[in-house]
Amino acid sequence: MGAGHTHPLYVHEHSVVHHLPAHVKVVAVFTFTALVATAPREHLLAFAGATVALLIGLRVARVRLRFLLPRLAVVTPFLVGAVLLPFVASGPRTEVLGIPLAVEGLWGGFGIAARAILGASASLLLVATTEVPDLLRGLERLRAPRLLTQIAAFMVRYLEVIVGEVSRQRRAMTARGYDPRWLWQLRPLTAGLGVLFVRSYERGERVHAAMRARGFEGSMPVLLAERPAGARVWTVALALPAMMVVARIAAVLVHG
Numbered sequence: 001m002g003a004g005h006t007h008p009l010y011v012h013e014h015s016v017v018h019h020l021p022a023h024v025k026v027v028a029v030f031t032f033t034a035l036v037a038t039a040p041r042e043h044l045l046a047f048a049g050a051t052v053a054l055l056i057g058l059r060v061a062r063v064r065l066r067f068l069l070p071r072l073a074v075v076t077p078f079l080v081g082a083v084l085l086p087f088v089a090s091g092p093r094t095e096v097l098g099i100p101l102a103v104e105g106l107w108g109g110f111g112i113a114a115r116a117i118l119g120a121s122a123s124l125l126l127v128a129t130t131e132v133p134d135l136l137r138g139l140e141r142l143r144a145p146r147l148l149t150q151i152a153a154f155m156v157r158y159l160e161v162i163v164g165e166v167s168r169q170r171r172a173m174t175a176r177g178y179d180p181r182w183l184w185q186l187r188p189l190t191a192g193l194g195v196l197f198v199r200s201y202e203r204g205e206r207v208h209a210a211m212r213a214r215g216f217e218g219s220m221p222v223l224l225a226e227r228p229a230g231a232r233v234w235t236v237a238l239a240l241p242a243m244m245v246v247a248r249i250a251a252v253l254v255h256g
Contacts, residue, residue, distance in 0.1 A: 009124065032053075068125075082116075091104040
């Protein structure tokens with residue numbers, strides 16, 4: 001299932017988090033993200049607790065902030081919306097540095113930004129400590145649709161092949177004196193994409209025929225059987241959402 005292909009977000013370490021079973025980590029991250037997403041935006045203590053829990057998880061996993069922060073650029077659209085919300089929202093307004101901002105917009109922007117950053121950071125922690133084949137097997141153990149996991153496995157496996165094909169097509173065009181860079185030069189690019197689609201489709205048919213000839217019946221063989229996760233493993237993995245639960249309870253008690 002894509003063995004031997006390490007994705008660029010994976011951090012090679014030998015921490016406790018790296019050695020946890022993939023399905024256990026998926027459950028932990030999903031629970032943590034759900035708790036963050038459903039936390040009332042006024043409960044600042046809950047978000048502070050989630051941040052501390054996440055920093056502890058990064059520390060234990062030996063994933064550095066300088067690795068994490070650049071990859072949080074994926075949430076930039078959400079942060080832009082969060083920044084603009086106080087300016088366009090209606091309702092009572094307050095002054096911040098002499099600028100009148102909507103109170104409801106400030107709370108809404110904070111909620112969007114905090115949930116986006118914490119959710120994305122938890123997801124990055126998961127993929128930084130779990131290789132793709134393990135992650136897909138973990139999803140299968142959690143009874144995810146096998147068809148979807150198989151499609152994802154082949155997408156990961158042959159993504160490098162597609163990228164290599166695009167690179168060869170670009171070099172061929174450049175060698176022939178044509179290097180399209182502008183919008184009005186879109187026609188040769190679309191033609192190249194059409195050729196890429198046809199070649200990918202034909203390659204997929206050949207791979208499927210080869211797999212059927214070797215006895216493929218819809219599932220990839222598992223070389224080593226995974227041991228069931230014990231209570232200690234689940235305790236370690238669920239420490240992250242457990243800290244979030246404690247933070248939410250504390251926030252509820254503070255806010256009454």
